[in-house]
Amino acid sequence: MTEANPPQRRTDASPDPLPVDEAADIAERVVENVERVIVGHHDVTEHIVTAILARGHLLLDDVPGVGKTMLARSLARSIDCDFSRVQFTPDLMPTDVTGVNVFDERTREFEFRPGPVFGNVVLADEINRAPPKTQSALLEAMEEAQVTVDGQTYDLDQPFTVIATQNDVEADRTYELPIAEVDRFTKRLTLGYPSPEDESEVLRRVTGGHPIDELEPVATAEDVLAARETVESVTAEEAVRAYVTRLANYTRDHADLGVSPRGSIALLRSAQARAVLEGRDYVIPDDVQSEAESVLAHRVRTGAPGGTSGRELIADAVDSVPVE
Structure with a gap:
């Protein structure tokens, strides 16, 4: 339908x-x-x-x-x-x-x-x-x-x-x-x-009724x-971009299928959007960390059932990968 x-x-x-x-x-x-x-x-x-x-x-x-x-x-x-x-x-x-x-x-x-x-x-x-x-x-x-x-x-x-x-x-x-x-x-x-x-x-x-029936734009x-154009104009310095790359490489080293370059791009763009939501025109590592799990975890395949999940692997990456 x-x-x-x-x-x-x-x-x-x-x-x-x-x-x-x-x-x-x-x-x-x-x-x-x-x-x-x-x-x-x-x-x-x-x-x-x-x-x-x-x-x-x-x-x-x-x-x-x-x-x-x-x-x-x-x-x-x-x-x-x-x-x-x-x-x-x-x-x-x-x-x-x-x-x-x-x-x-x-x-x-x-x-x-x-x-x-x-x-x-x-x-x-x-x-x-x-x-x-x-x-x-x-x-x-x-x-x-x-x-x-x-x-x-x-x-x-x-x-x-x-x-x-x-x-x-x-x-x-x-x-x-x-x-x-x-x-x-x-x-x-x-x-x-x-x-x-x-x-x-x-x-x-x-x-007495569902609130969505009264929801207005x-x-x-x-x-x-x-707003998307604003997000694209947010500054992401080399240090932030390198941090995103290190997170992606961590997943490739610790999973059967790691994060693709498409995933790295998605994480950086999401971090730019998070910065706008926080009222900033530049990205900080906290923005990357806030977005990492929701953007990266579903892209990871960790192997045998019962092992480390994608979410756990991304949490490990955020904990282990240094912010430089």
């Missing part, structure tokens, strides 16, 4: 970067707006916003019912842009995601009908319920912001972000995401069960584009 709102605007031109304090204000407004719906996940919400400002994509991985889809919907509603949703199912085809050429008998020509990937924020709900062939329909879009159908390439509007949710139970009814696809997600995040106090607050908020697509 798919549902989509076709794009209503083109936002391809790069705007001028905002001052850091204005970009930080946009990020804070979005975080606060999402938290009108989502309770007790401030750190996760900040991670999502920094990923979007870093031109990234997100994988929300957890058990059913903890709010993954609601978090993605709340974020999309907080930004006045085109939102589309794909409900991944075993019978979903790649063209159900990218779009398809349809023959028009009146004009005797083929007409391209875009799929739901043509949105600014695309929710790929329960992505691992579809087979790898269908999942791979997102690879080109996530990496190059374009889609190729029948030899014709179509550019995607900007900003463009994929937020995928993944069901990590029912292993016999889901498909494992290919490593190449996992590596294209800037961050992999989990929510976990709420505390008793947070769950009680959730129940209070949904009594607090930023525009143009705001996000301008």
